Amino acid sequence: MFRRRSDEAASSATALAEQDDLPQTRDPQAKKGRPTPKRSQAEAYRRTRVTVPKDRKEAAKQARERMRAEREKQRTALLNGDERALPARDKGAVRRFARDYVDSRWAVAEFFLPYAVVVLVLSIVRVTSLQILSTLLFVLFLVLVVLDFVRMGLGLRRALANRFPQENTRGVVGYALMRTIQMRRMRLPKPQVKRGEHP
Incomplete structure (x- = not known):
């Protein structure tokens, strides 16, 4: 009794596979021309499609x-x-807006890597005045980065509240600020807007 049903399911699964192999020339909105398969038939068809490796x-x-x-x-x-x-x-309209917001503006933090290289070279030179100057420049740059973070974060938070009042924006500001640290050409996902082009 059970044998006959399993044979029927396997044969219907084979028929379904043969129908799927045929080229689709019909209109997608039109009726499919065959009855919807039973659950047992669909499951048998799915099992035949999955290739389980031997070892x-x-x-x-x-x-x-x-x-x-x-x-x-x-x-x-x-x-x-x-x-x-x-x-x-990186998925979602909120994250995309945050990326576009950052990419459309200049940020002090994106110049951190080249600036750090200059400061490192100045600090290696065995001249006391240059080493003091490099330290002062580095501290000044860090202060500017923090101020720019505050400016960018507040602006983005306000823009998110206006654009997505019902969406969950938790963590989006931090995500955007971490993006400002990267140089524009090294950012992933790649910038989709030009500087000065508001999202």
Whole structure:
């Protein structure tokens, strides 16, 4: 009794697979021309489609290939700004607005790396006055960065409250400020707006 039902499910799964292999020439809005399969038939069809590897080596290889493909997809999305394949940290309209807000403005913090290199060179030179000057310049730059963070953070918080009053914006300001530390050409996802172009 159970044997006959499983045979029917397997045969219907095979029929479904053959129908799926045929080219789709019909209108997507039109009726599909066949009855909706029963749950047992659909499950049997799904089981036949899944290829389970025979050994652990093959399973690990397939998992690595899947991870590699996923990473490549995310890297391409980070370069192109494709919202569908971005990592969870960068997804959503709120995060996109925060990125555009930062990318459309100049920030003191984005010059931190070149400035730090200049200060490091001055501090290596065995001249006391230059070493004192490099220390003072570094402290001054840090003060400017903190003030710029405050300015950018308050402006972004206000813009988020106006644009997304009902959305959860927790952590978005910190996310945007961390983006300002990176030089513009090194930011990922890539900037989608020009400087001075308001989002």
